[in-house]
Amino acid sequence: MKLLEANIGAGVIALILGEILAYIDSQLETMTPDYLLTGILAVVFGLVAANCVYFITRKADPSKN
Numbered sequence: 001m002k003l004l005e006a007n008i009g010a011g012v013i014a015l016i017l018g019e020i021l022a023y024i025d026s027q028l029e030t031m032t033p034d035y036l037l038t039g040i041l042a043v044v045f046g047l048v049a050a051n052c053v054y055f056i057t058r059k060a061d062p063s064k065n
Helices: 001-027 035-059
Strands: none
Touching: 001 035
16 A cells, blocks of 8 residues: 555656646747646656665665565
8 A cells, every 4th residue: 555655646746747847848948838748758757766766675675584
């Protein structure tokens, strides 16, 4: 359950940060952003990053051996 909560939290934070970054980029470049694509990509990359950190640190915990 802890892993599921961490993934949901990472997905929400990645979505918010991705949308903010798309808005800032659109204002700097004077272009129309695709918020749906930006949101999907941000969530995917956020979930990959969160799970990579989890799986790398899971093997490095000596107290579980």
